[in-house]
Amino acid sequence: MNRDPALDTFLAEAAELLAAMEGVLLRCEQGVDNPEAINELFRAAHTIKGSAGLFGLDTIVAFTHVVEGVLDRARSGGLPITAAAAAILLECSDHIGTLVGSIAAGGSADDPELLQRGLLILQRLTLETGFSPATASTRPAATAVTTTELAPEDAERAITDSWHLSVRFRDSVLRNGMDPLSFIRYLTTFGTITGIQVVDDALPDAAQFDAECCYIGFDIGFKTDADKARIGAAFEFVRDDCTLQILAPRSGIAAYAALLCALPEPKQRIGELLVSCGTLTAQELAICLAAPAASALAGPPPDTATAPPLDALGTRQNHGRRSTDAKPTDGKTDSRSIRVDGDKLDQLIDWIGELIIAGAATGSIARQAGLPVLQESALQLAHIVSEIRDQALKLRMMQIGSTFSRFHRVVRDVAREIGKDITLEVTGAETELDRTLVEGIADPLTHLVRNAIDHGIETPDVRLARGKSAAGLVRLNAYHDAGSVIIEVSDDGGGLKRDRILAKAAERGIISAGETLTDAQIYALIFEPGFSTAETVTNLSGRGVGMDVVKRNISALRGTVEVQSEEGKGTQIRIRLPLTLAIIDGFEVGVGRSHFVIPLDLVEECVDSGAGDDAQPGASAGHISLHGSVLPLIRLRDMFSIQQEAGRRQSIVVVRSAGRRVGIMVDELLGELQAVIKPLSKLFSELKGIGGSTILGSGKVALILDIPGLVERTHARNRSVDELQRSRMRTRDVALS
Numbered sequence: 001m002n003r004d005p006a007l008d009t010f011l012a013e014a015a016e017l018l019a020a021m022e023g024v025l026l027r028c029e030q031g032v033d034n035p036e037a038i039n040e041l042f043r044a045a046h047t048i049k050g051s052a053g054l055f056g057l058d059t060i061v062a063f064t065h066v067v068e069g070v071l072d073r074a075r076s077g078g079l080p081i082t083a084a085a086a087a088i089l090l091e092c093s094d095h096i097g098t099l100v101g102s103i104a105a106g107g108s109a110d111d112p113e114l115l116q117r118g119l120l121i122l123q124r125l126t127l128e129t130g131f132s133p134a135t136a137s138t139r140p141a142a143t144a145v146t147t148t149e150l151a152p153e154d155a156e157r158a159i160t161d162s163w164h165l166s167v168r169f170r171d172s173v174l175r176n177g178m179d180p181l182s183f184i185r186y187l188t189t190f191g192t193i194t195g196i197q198v199v200d201d202a203l204p205d206a207a208q209f210d211a212e213c214c215y216i217g218f219d220i221g222f223k224t225d226a227d228k229a230r231i232g233a234a235f236e237f238v239r240d241d242c243t244l245q246i247l248a249p250r251s252g253i254a255a256y257a258a259l260l261c262a263l264p265e266p267k268q269r270i271g272e273l274l275v276s277c278g279t280l281t282a283q284e285l286a287i288c289l290a291a292p293a294a295s296a297l298a299g300p301p302p303d304t305a306t307a308p309p310l311d312a313l314g315t316r317q318n319h320g321r322r323s324t325d326a327k328p329t330d331g332k333t334d335s336r337s338i339r340v341d342g343d344k345l346d347q348l349i350d351w352i353g354e355l356i357i358a359g360a361a362t363g364s365i366a367r368q369a370g371l372p373v374l375q376e377s378a379l380q381l382a383h384i385v386s387e388i389r390d391q392a393l394k395l396r397m398m399q400i401g402s403t404f405s406r407f408h409r410v411v412r413d414v415a416r417e418i419g420k421d422i423t424l425e426v427t428g429a430e431t432e433l434d435r436t437l438v439e440g441i442a443d444p445l446t447h448l449v450r451n452a453i454d455h456g457i458e459t460p461d462v463r464l465a466r467g468k469s470a471a472g473l474v475r476l477n478a479y480h481d482a483g484s485v486i487i488e489v490s491d492d493g494g495g496l497k498r499d500r501i502l503a504k505a506a507e508r509g510i511i512s513a514g515e516t517l518t519d520a521q522i523y524a525l526i527f528e529p530g531f532s533t534a535e536t537v538t539n540l541s542g543r544g545v546g547m548d549v550v551k552r553n554i555s556a557l558r559g560t561v562e563v564q565s566e567e568g569k570g571t572q573i574r575i576r577l578p579l580t581l582a583i584i585d586g587f588e589v590g591v592g593r594s595h596f597v598i599p600l601d602l603v604e605e606c607v608d609s610g611a612g613d614d615a616q617p618g619a620s621a622g623h624i625s626l627h628g629s630v631l632p633l634i635r636l637r638d639m640f641s642i643q644q645e646a647g648r649r650q651s652i653v654v655v656r657s658a659g660r661r662v663g664i665m666v667d668e669l670l671g672e673l674q675a676v677i678k679p680l681s682k683l684f685s686e687l688k689g690i691g692g693s694t695i696l697g698s699g700k701v702a703l704i705l706d707i708p709g710l711v712e713r714t715h716a717r718n719r720s721v722d723e724l725q726r727s728r729m730r731t732r733d734v735a736l737s
Contacts (some may be wrong), residue, residue: 007103012339014100017044019405021093025409029086038081041089042071048096056229058248059109061101062258063118067092070129079129088128091121103426157250162194163224163231164256164279166245166263166270168217173241175212182507186216186234193225195277201265221277247279256280257288339720342435345396349582352385352392353676356583359385359695360673389674393580398438400478400487401429406442407449410473414453421471422457428478433485434580440557441487441577444550448489448573451472451547456571466568468492484601485579490572496565501525520660523563527551552593555583558599558691560657560708586675586694588702589653590668591636594643595702597675597694602707604654604661606669624652624663632662632714639689657711664705673697675704688713 021044024037045068052060067089073079081089095118099109165187169180187193203209224231228246235244245262247255256274260267271285280288359382366378375596403425415422457463457472464470477488498519505511505525525531529548554561559577578584578599586597607626622633631654637646652663675694679686691706 002265004055008671009339010055011100011104013051014048015097017048017095018093018100019402020044022090022409023060023405024091025086025093026412028081029090029412031083035075038071038075042068042075045071048100053232054229055465056227056232057099057103057109058228059118060096060103063092063099064096065262066122066125067096070125085129087127088121092125095121097517105333112666123148136637157252157278158256158284159250160221160279161223161249162278163191163222163228163249164247164259164274164277165220165231166217166224166243166259167220167235168199168243168264169214169238170241170243171210171213171215173214173238176241178238178241180216180238181216182219183235183238187220187224187231190226190230191222193220194223195221195271197276199265199273201269217486219273219277219279221279248301251289253284253287256284260288335721340395349392349396352389353583355385356389356674356676357695357697361699362697364697364733386674389583392582393434396435396580396582397432398435399429400431400433400438400441400485401426402478403438403442403445404429404478407445407476408445410449411453414450418454419459420453420457421460422453423471423473425473425475426477427475431478431480431485433577434582436556436581437485437577440553440615441575444575445476445487445489445555447547447550449476452489452491452571456491456495458494462494480579481576487575487578488572489575490570492570495567495571496523496526496563497567498522504531519565520562523565526563527561555708558706558708581679584675584677584704586673586704588651588670588673588696589651589666591640591666592642592646594636594640594642595670595696595700596636596666597673597702597704598653598664599707600672601705602655602657604656607652607654607663609650609665626654634662634664634710634714636664636666655707655711657708660711662711662714664710675702677704 021041028037045064049061049064049068052064068087070079074081079085091140095114099114099118102109102111102114167183173180184193184196197219200215200220202215202217206217222231228248231246232244235242247259247260256279259274260270263270265273267289271280271289274280275282275285310476359378363378363382366374369375407426408424410654411422411424452474453472455476458466458468460470463472474494475488475490477486477490479486500518501511501522502511502525505528508528508531510525510528510531511517527547527550531547551561554575554577557577558581559575561573561575563571563573565571578601585600587600587603589596589598609624624631624633633652636642647667650665650667651669652665653669654661654663673696677692678694679692680690684690689701689706689710691709692704694702694704696702
C-alpha cells in the first residue's frame with residue numbers, strides 16, 4: 001500500500017527539525033546561553049508535535065508534549081538549560097528521532113520497548129530539570145493537543161469502550177465567529193455522545209463577565225467507529241481557539257492520570273467529570289489520582305498563540321504561502337523553495353545524459369554532411385544542452401555542511417566515552433557537491449573522525465606533558481580545487497608513528513624488511529586490509545577493520561585519499577572527489593580502433609613521445625624524463641592487449657592522482673567531450689583500470705579510465721620491480737662474497 005505523500009513530508013521535516021535541535025542543544029551543552037536558541041528549540045518541538053498530531057502519531061505527540069513543556073518553561077526564564085539538562089534533552093531528541101525513524105521504516109512508534117524507553121527518559125528529564133508539569137502554570141493553547149498512553153501494553157486499562165474528549169475553548173472563539181455547540185452537535189453525525197459535562201470553572205464574576213468571551217469547556221464520552229484523526233478533524237476550524245485532549249477506548253490508567261495533570265482544573269474536579277461522563281469508574285479514578293508517573297507523562301499545554309498555524313501537510317503557513325522546504329535554523333520559510341523527490345531528480349539527470357548523447361550524434365552527423373547551416377544548428381544545440389546539463393547538475397548539488405554538522409554529536413559522544421576533551425572545528429560547510437557523493441562520503445568520514453579521536457588525539461595528561469592544551473582539536477574542511485572537491489580531516493594529536501607502521505607492515509609481509517619507501521607510501525599502508533598499529537582493542541578501533549573500507553568506499557566514488565602526518569604534531573587525511581558521478585568533462589584518446597576517456601580534471605598536459613631518433617629517452621623501458629623528473633608510463637596497448645599496431649608517432653597524456661603523476665601512452669588525441677557515465681555490469685565489476693563506459697556521438701562505446709587505480713597500480717608495480725632488483729643485487733653480492 002502506498003504511503004500518504006503528506007506523511008513523507010512530515011517525516012522529512014521532522015528529520016530536519018531534529019537535526020536543528022541537536023545542533024542547538026550541543027551549543028547549549030557548551031554553555032551558550034541564547035534566548036533565541038531556546039525559542040528555536042521550542043518551535044522545533046512544537047512543530048513536530050503539531051504535525052505528528054495530524055497523522056494520529058499519538059506516541060510522538062505525547063512524548064514531545066512533555067519536552068515542549070520543559071522548553072516552554074525554559075524560554076519564559078523559569079528553567080535554566082544547564083549542560084546536564086541539555087544532555088538529557090539530547091536523549092529526548094534522539095528518542096523522537098527513533099520514533100520518527102520507526103514510522104519512516106514502515107513500522108510503528110507504539111512498540112512496548114520504545115514506550116518503556118520513553119518513560120525512563122522522561123523520568124530522568126523530570127528529575128534533572130525539576131520540571132513538574134502538574135504544578136506548572138496552565139495557559140490556553142493555540143493548537144489542538146492530543147495525548148495518549150505511554151505505558152507498556154501490560155499496564156492496567158480502563159474498562160470503558162468510549163472515547164473521551166476534553167475540550168477547552170479559548171475566550172476568543174466567539175469573537176472569531178465560531179459556535180462551540182456546533183462542533184459538539186457535529187460529533188453526533190458520526191457517533192453517539194454517551195456522556196457530556198459542561199466545565200464552567202473559568203466563569204468570572206458578573207462584574208467581569210464579557211458577553212463576547214467564551215468561558216466554558218466540555219468533557220465528553222463519545223462512542224464511534226471513527227479513528228482519532230476523524231474525531232480531531234471535527235474541531236479543525238477551531239484548532240487555534242481550543243485545547244483538545246483525546247483518549248482512545250480502554251486506554252491505560254497512566255494515560256488518564258496524565259490527563260489529570262494536563263488540564264487546568266484541579267485533579268479531583270477533572271476526575272469527577274470523567275466519572276460523570278462514564279469514562280472512568282470511581283475505583284479507576286482512585287488509581288489515577290494515586291499514579292506516581294502522572295506528572296512525568298503530561299505537561300501543560302504551552303502558550304503558542306504567536307506560532308503560525310499548521311496546514312494540511314503539517315507545514316507552517318506564512319502569509320498565505322506554503323513552503324515545504326523548511327529552514328529550521330532561523331525559523332523562516334522561503335516560498336520559492338520546494339521539495340523534489342530524489343528519484344525523480346535522478347531520472348531527470350538520466351534523460352539529460354541521453355540528450356547529451358543524442359546531441360553528440362547530431363553534431364557528428366552535421367560534420368559528416370558538411371552543411372554549414374546544419375553545423376551551426378548543431379553547435380547551438382550543443383550549447384543549449386550544455387547549459388541544461390549544468391543547471392540540472394546544480395539541482396543535485398548539496399552543501400556538505402549538512403553532513404559535517406552531524407559530527408558535532410559524534411565528537412561529543414565518542415570523546416565522553418573515552419574520557420577526552422575534544423573540540424570540532426568546521427570550515428567550508430558551504431562547499432557544494434553531488435548529493436550522491438554527500439550520502440556516500442558520510443560513512444568514511446565517520447570512521448576517519450572516530451579514528452582521529454581514538455588514535456590521533458592524546459589523553460589530556462599526555463597532551464599537557466607535551467606542552468599542548470588539554471583539549472584536542474579535530475578539523476573538518478572542504479573546498480573546491482581544479483574541478484574536484486577536497487575534504488580534509490585533520491587533528492592536532494600525536495601523528496602517525498612512521499617506524500611502527502614500517503615494522504608492522506614488514507611483520508605482516510606487506511613490504512620486505514629494509515625496503516625504502518617515501519613518507520606518502522608509508523602512510524598509505526594504513527589502508528591495507530587488516531592493518532592496525534593499535535596496542536589495545538577498544539570499542540572504537542584496534543581490530544584493523546575500517547581504513548581499508550574507507551579507501552574502498554572512496555574509490556567507489558571515483559575519489560582518492562592521501563595522508564600527511566608529522567609525529568607529535570598531528571595528521572591530515574585529504575579526500576579528493578569529483579563534483580558529480582553522473583556526467584563529466586572528459587578527454588578522448590584512441591589506441592588502435594579502441595577509444596578511451598580520461599577525466600579532464602586529472603589531465604595535466606599532453607606531450608609528443610617522438611619517433612625514431614626523436615623518441616623520448618626511456619620510453620621503451622616504461623618511463624620517460626619529463627621536466628627534470630622521471631615519469632612512469634602506462635601503455636594502454638599492452639594493458640588491454642590491443643592487437644592493432646601503433647602508428648609511427650604516439651602521444652603521452654600526463655595525469656595526476658593523489659599527488660603522483662604518470663604518463664599514458666596513446667595513439668591519438670581526439671579532444672574534449674561531455675561523457676555520460678554508464679556503470680559497468682557486475683560481470684565486469686572486477687575489471688582493473690576501468691571506471692565505467694560512455695557512448696560517443698558516433699555511437700561507439702568508449703571506456704572511461706580509472707586513473708586513480710591505474711596510478712596506484714603503476715607505482716606498486718615500480719616498487720615491486722625496484723625491490724626485485726635490490727633482491728637480485730643482494731643475492732649477487734652474497735654469491736660474490
